[in-house]
Amino acid sequence: MSQSISRVGDIGEGDECADPRDSHTAYTTTFITGAATVYINNQAATTLNTVGDQSCGDDHKSTATTGSATVFIENLAVHRIGDIGEGQLGDIYTSITGSPDVYAG
Numbered sequence: 001m002s003q004s005i006s007r008v009g010d011i012g013e014g015d016e017c018a019d020p021r022d023s024h025t026a027y028t029t030t031f032i033t034g035a036a037t038v039y040i041n042n043q044a045a046t047t048l049n050t051v052g053d054q055s056c057g058d059d060h061k062s063t064a065t066t067g068s069a070t071v072f073i074e075n076l077a078v079h080r081i082g083d084i085g086e087g088q089l090g091d092i093y094t095s096i097t098g099s100p101d102v103y104a105g
Helices: none
Strands: 011-014 027-031 051-054 061-064 084-087 092-095
Touching: 011 051, 011 084, 027 084, 027 092
Parallel strands: none
Antiparallel strands: 011 027, 011 092, 027 051, 051 061, 061 084, 084 092
């Protein structure tokens, strides 16, 4: 089954910011890095290792850790709606937004 490919500016959502200083609240991560040569709807496509900026504060970053088994951009699996990533403190997000018309299996 194909899923929409996420792009720079799209978001992921996690259940909790794994930060010992807060109460483990839900967060979003906004993708800030992507492919250098492939654009989808005028936004850079996201791939494995895409970096996101977490809403947890203190400059927390996340990294895309899963993607398509069959579609690659710049030799990296594309990151799609439903794929996951990990925050710098071990928290997990799921990508929830992506292209309205470009999909990958």
